[in-house]
Amino acid sequence: MPVPLPSIRLARIACAAAVAAGLLAPGAAAQAQGRDAGGRAAAVPAPAAASAPAAPAAVKAVPRTVLALVDLREEQTIRLSRIHTSAELPLNHLGLSVVYWNVADGLPDLSRYPDLRGVVTWFAGEPFADVGAYVGWVARAMDSGVRVAVLGQPGIRLETGGRPVPLTLVNRFFARFGLRDDDGYSDLTYKSKPAAADAMIGFERPLTGALPGYPLFRKIDERFASHLVMRRGDDPATDSHLVVTGPTGGLVTDGYGRYYDAEYNRRQWILDPFAFFREAFTTDDLPKPDVTTLSGRRLYFSQIDGDGWRNVTEVAPYSAKRVLSADMVRIAAIEPFPDLPVSVAPIVGDLDPTWSGTPDSLAAAKALFALPQVEPSSHTWTHPFQWAFFKDYNRAKEAPFLERDGTPRAAKGEDHAAETAGEVSDIGRYALPRAYLQQPFDLDQEIGGALAYFTRLAPAGKRAVLVQWSGDTSPFEDALAAVRKAGGVNINGGDARFDADFPSVIGLPPIGLPVGAERQIYAAGSNENTYTDLWTNRFYGYQNLVHTIRNAGSPLRLKPVNIYYHMYSGQKAASLSALVKNLTAARAMELAPVAASTYARIAEGFYGTRFEPLGTAGERRWRVRGRGALNTLRFDHAAFTAVDFARSAGVLGQRHTQGSLYVALDPAVAEPVVALAATERGDIDPPAPVPYLIDGRWAFSGLSLDGGGFSVTADGYGDGAMVWHVPQPGRYAVTVERDGEAVWSGTATADADGRLALTVPVAGIPSGAVRPLRLRLRPADGAAG
Structure with missing residues (x-):
């Protein structure tokens, strides 16, 4: 019977209550x-x-x-x-x-x-x-x-x-x-x-x-x-x-x-x-709540806005077959990368036949959503370009535009309305307030209605929860509240660049933006628009994303890796090539890939995290509350600092990188305790009396002692490369289970320093690790005593 490691997560707040709690500035x-x-x-x-447990009155948070x-x-x-x-x-x-x-x-x-x-x-x-x-x-x-x-x-x-x-x-x-x-x-x-x-x-x-x-x-x-x-x-x-x-x-x-x-x-x-x-x-x-790292590795996520979904690709030989850009992206940039998750956000107006959808555009969405690495998301119902236009909406404001919407014209023939919907048509000018104006704007339909629409298109078990902001990515407060009301999360905006054209960390935005009593979560990277002069030329320009990825990761890890683009990247051969280069580069990096909605939840967790000091002043021990989905803490200038596992609870692992100590928290523990102590050497993994995670490609939870070994639940994308530190060297038997049945087994050896590296291949495991697996590691041949 597994034993837990010893001694050893949003409803709108009324204004009056928020002011009383100090959450809203008085005024x-x-x-x-x-x-x-x-x-x-x-x-x-x-x-x-709202789910954060209330702190005891006697303990003041840091x-x-x-x-x-x-x-x-x-x-x-x-x-x-x-x-x-x-x-x-x-x-x-x-x-x-x-x-x-x-x-x-x-x-x-x-x-x-x-x-x-x-x-x-x-x-x-x-x-x-x-x-x-x-x-x-x-x-x-x-x-x-x-x-x-x-x-x-x-x-x-x-x-x-x-x-x-x-x-x-x-x-x-x-x-x-x-x-x-x-x-x-x-x-x-x-x-x-x-x-x-x-x-x-x-x-x-x-x-x-x-x-x-x-x-x-x-x-x-x-x-x-x-x-x-x-x-x-x-x-x-x-x-x-x-x-x-x-x-x-x-x-x-x-x-x-x-x-x-x-x-x-x-x-x-x-x-x-x-x-x-x-x-x-x-x-x-x-302690620093960290949104860049998961399981000791730099976090990766990707999202696609649906603009250009129905454009016909120019890429040979697919152009002769009039393949849609959305299908071209699937063929060239999603199906070949099953180890890299991506959140795909169409526009309902591009799919629904009562608006401007076609059988082909609808089929493209279903084919994408069926892929295990694809998360269904929403780029809204009618694709607003100017969100402020709809803050105090009435239909009369749109009257001058009603003859200029993105509806396909008969003259287009079978072009599937190429370059009429989304930002492609009016990028940088926003001649229209939104792409589709056939019906009056309805905020609930735009947000919650679109999420429900895409959930219905997705296979059973998949739910669309992420809203990827369209147009100027400047939603007003009620739009953000509508996402929360629908049980969703949000992302986009920020236009993160850090390269020769934007040679400063000033080009990197913060995690999010307060909008009234709500919060917008920014993307961690810029999409191809800023690399292509707003999609007018230099269609190869997005290949320069790698410079921002590098500069935002070293010498300080400031942002996760984020590959964010539009479906019209599947239209041009140059843009598609640039996209594939970025994905290939990401595949070669040491990353922990997650769905974009997961990152959005992690980012929300940054703002709710609270640290309660435990013990005497200077003891370096804290209880962590209200962190939501955030599961990494960072301690800077900590080359000779390590987790004191005897005084901690709910800690999965630790890793030293760039002079900082990254601490992985166990999602299964709502309020972990983290204690630090000095360690004599900064060039090796710190010793500990219990096994801990150094780094891994997957996300882990529920770490438990299991005889002389341990067990842990894991999920993720691609093969499960991971490194653990164990108290004793030697050979370990590894069993991977799902629903109580073994789906893979193997062995791994911990070296003299207790460093145990292994990779769990997902070939042959149905759904890979997208569905959670349980890993069990037990000593073999007398290892670990």
């Missing part, structure tokens, strides 16, 4: 309804997962929320704000969840944020009518232990309307960062040069060329570290401390954090944002 009634004072989507955080103050009078939307586009990704990587507050609505009540770690600002102007009130607010925040990071303009030199602020009040603010403004400004910087600049400076771009003007900041508190000191000529008396961190947070002078190239519309970091925020918010003691 005007309009804000509580998901709007700011100007009627725009309110800058509020998404609710935590704070991991950062409150971003934005001025939506200036930046208009959170989606395009400086903090969201540039700072939130590094903050997410450090384990921090960002919520937003619009200072146009006044200053927030910090008591509404029970797990607040810090505040971040990045103003371009002077947003406060009463600077004194803001300076006092910052002081009280710091006095309560909340750290503050200031980038760009501090917002305290002028009041709204241009009224000057007394220097004594200005310096009261700067003193909190160990600085004093000497009321001077160096506007001619040709004689200025760094007197001191540490490794935090020159991250993506060195300080070269004409430098921005800067204020003269003198350091008055030696508790603060100066990362950049500028000097005019050779006079130390002119030294100005432009980047500092210390016990209350950090400050980066405007122009010295990020560089903007107006000619090429490119942004690059001068400052190392990971190092700056690490110091400003002291994140080394914080």
